[in-house]
Amino acid sequence: MRAPAEGTLRGVATFLASFGIGVAVYIAIADSGGGSPVCVAGGHGCQTVAESAYSHLLGVNVAAFGIVGYVSLLACALLRGDGARMAGFAFALIGFGFSLYLTYLELFTINAICQWCVASAVLMTLLFITNSIRMLAYVGKAR
Amino acid sequence: MSGKKDREARREERIREDQEAGSAERRQRLIKLASAMAFLALAAVAVLIVISQSQSSGGDASSIADTAEVKQDLSGIPQSGMVLGESSAKVTLFEFGDLQCPVCKGFSEEILPQVIENQVRSGEAKIDFRNFTIIGPQSTPAGAAAIAAGEQGRGWNYVELFYRNQGTEDSGYATDKFLTAIAKGAGVPNIARWNSDRKSKRVLAEVEATTAEAERLGFTGTPSFAVEGPGTTGKQTLGTPGSSDTLESAISSAG
Numbered sequence: 365m366r367a368p369a370e371g372t373l374r375g376v377a378t379f380l381a382s383f384g385i386g387v388a389v390y391i392a393i394a395d396s397g398g399g400s401p402v403c404v405a406g407g408h409g410c411q412t413v414a415e416s417a418y419s420h421l422l423g424v425n426v427a428a429f430g431i432v433g434y435v436s437l438l439a440c441a442l443l444r445g446d447g448a449r450m451a452g453f454a455f456a457l458i459g460f461g462f463s464l465y466l467t468y469l470e471l472f473t474i475n476a477i478c479q480w481c482v483a484s485a486v487l488m489t490l491l492f493i494t495n496s497i498r499m500l501a502y503v504g505k506a507r
Numbered sequence: 508m509s510g511k512k513d514r515e516a517r518r519e520e521r522i523r524e525d526q527e528a529g530s531a532e533r534r535q536r537l538i539k540l541a542s543a544m545a546f547l548a549l550a551a552v553a554v555l556i557v558i559s560q561s562q563s564s565g566g567d568a569s570s571i572a573d574t575a576e577v578k579q580d581l582s583g584i585p586q587s588g589m590v591l592g593e594s595s596a597k598v599t600l601f602e603f604g605d606l607q608c609p610v611c612k613g614f615s616e617e618i619l620p621q622v623i624e625n626q627v628r629s630g631e632a633k634i635d636f637r638n639f640t641i642i643g644p645q646s647t648p649a650g651a652a653a654i655a656a657g658e659q660g661r662g663w664n665y666v667e668l669f670y671r672n673q674g675t676e677d678s679g680y681a682t683d684k685f686l687t688a689i690a691k692g693a694g695v696p697n698i699a700r701w702n703s704d705r706k707s708k709r710v711l712a713e714v715e716a717t718t719a720e721a722e723r724l725g726f727t728g729t730p731s732f733a734v735e736g737p738g739t740t741g742k743q744t745l746g747t748p749g750s751s752d753t754l755e756s757a758i759s760s761a762g
Contacts, residue, residue, distance in 0.1 A: 400728075411728045412642060418675075421559055429555075446537055454544040461552035465559070475643050475677060499541055504534025 367501035377441035377452065377494045381434045384487040388430035391480050395425045401480045412476035418469050426466065430484060433459045437491055446503050453499035460492035566674015566685060571692040573671040578694065580620065581663055584628055589654060589662040591623070592633030598736035598761045600632055600754065603639035603721040604666075606649040607677055608729045610747075612670040621751035622758070632736075632758045636666055637717035639729050643677030648705070650714040652686040655705035656695045664693035736761030 367373075391414075394401040400414030413419060419426060433455060440452030463485040470477050584591055590599075600622070604611040619634070626632045638650030649669065656665035669689050674680030686705070687698065695701045704710055724733060724744050732754065733742040738761045748754050 418559055421555065450537065450541050450544060453541060454548045457545055457548040458551050461549060462555050465552070465556050473678060500538075503541065504530065504537045 367497050370498060370502045373494050373498040374441050377491060377498070378438060380487050380491050380494065381438035381441055384434035384484060384491070385431060385438065387480055387484050387487065388427045388434055391427035391484075392425055392431060395419070395427060401478060403479050409476040410478040410480060413470060413478035413481060418466070418473070429462075430459075433488075437495070440495070449495075449499045449503045452495040456488070456492040456495040459488040463488040566672065566678065566680025571668065571672050571688050574668060574692040574694075577664055577667045577671060577692075580623070581667065584623070584663075586657070586660050586663050589636040589657045589666075590633050591636070591663045592627040593630040594633070596627075596630055596633040598626075598632040598734060598758050600634045600758055601637055601733040601735070601742060602634055602730050603637050603717070603724075603726055603732070604730040605638070605640055605642045605646045606653060606666065606669045607642040607646045607673070607681060609673065609676055610728075611730045612673045614730050615667060615670040618748075618751050618754065622754050626755060626758050631762060636662065637720065638714045639721035639726060639731065640714060640718050641729055645677065645679065645681035647711065647714050648683075649681045649686060651705045651710045652690065652701075654710050654713055655701045655707075656690055656693055658704055659695050659697060659701060661690075661693045661695045665689060665695070668693045732757075734758060734761045738762060 391401050395414060400411040403410040421429060436455045437452060437459070440448045440455060442448075466481060467485050470481060581591070585593055587594060602614075602619075604614075622632075623634070627634060636653070638646075638653070640646035640650055653662055653665045653669065656662050672689065672692075674685075687702070690698060690701050721731060724731070724742065726744070726746075728747060731747055732745040734745060734757050735742045736758075743757075743761065745754070745757050748757070
């Protein structure tokens with residue numbers, strides 16, 4: 365099966381990373397105001413997750429790590445060349461792996477689901493797929 | 508002429524083949540480098556997970572802290588059931604909390620002490636702790652344990668000591684062993700009676716009833732507060748006030 369054109373993959377990754385920045389910034393702002401993200405469909409899930417000890421890493425909200433990750437992924441999507449292809453893959457793998465862990469915590473430890481966290485996990489998964497295809501199909505090839 | 512052209516064509520083909528071979532080799536090298544980066548990325552994820560997991564603290568039944576401090580903070584203030592303060596106090600502040608909730612722990616340590624010192628100790632108000640179990644399955648037995656301690660005059664000691672030793676939210680630390688260690692630390696006189704009370708249908712039903720009441724009042728998170736006094740019509744909901752001063756002025760207005 366032929367991989368999509370690199371320009372298409374970069375376009376998709378740009379869109380996903382920009383959307384991810386929006387989600388992570390919203391969660392971080394809601395947390396910094398002393399509150400928690402509002403679950404669109406109601407329920408306590410977002411508050412429960414935001415109040416859990418796992419919502420912070422070394423005193424920093426995990427959403428802040430998310431912002432850094434999405435911004436890095438956006439930069440990789442916008443840049444050309446092997447460096448961007450490989451860095452995008454590595455950042456996406458870190459984001460995808462950590463999102464899997466956070467989703468596991470939501471399901472089996474915190475016993476609550478926050479829609480914003482799920483949205484971020486889905487975006488990270490799609491970014492991982494996009495960046496993996498880009499790296500495997502185009503690394504070492506001409507720009 | 509034809510021989511020269513052939514030689515040039517062969518030479519160009521050789522150059523193209525060399526370039527393709529070089530490109531394939533470079534690609535192989537980069538794929539290997541990417542594999543190494545993938546390994547490092549997974550190691551970074553593992554480090555993040557270890558940091559996240561190691562943050563869990565408290566919730567240790569074998570080392571209950573701050574028993575003396577809690578006793579000192581509450582000394583001289585009457586308790587009846589889950590109510591702290593003089594029964595004759597005109598104003599009642601209702602706190603709907605979950606013992607596993609870290610925000611409630613924050614309130615217990617930062618916001619409520621000022622209210623207790625200024626308005627409860629003076630007899631102006633009393634605080635009624637009511638369970639609003641929203642965090643997880645262990646919130647109900649924890650809440651029931653506090654009520655059972657309240658039946659022996661140590662309800663608030665139980666709540667305060669639980670908060671001081673609270674573990675990572677809903678991580679499974681609130682075991683029977685932990686609940687018992689808190690009861691002993693809180694000075695519950697008859698542990699055997701406390702143990703049977705906390706498992707009784709009556710006490711468990713009370714936890715459910717106060718949780719239902721909180722929902723009826725429209726609360727969605729913990730801790731949530733309501734105030735009732737001569738200046739209010741029934742329970743006036745306050746939500747989650749951000750400071751001791753807000754709570755104090757709500758109590759003053761209700762008096």
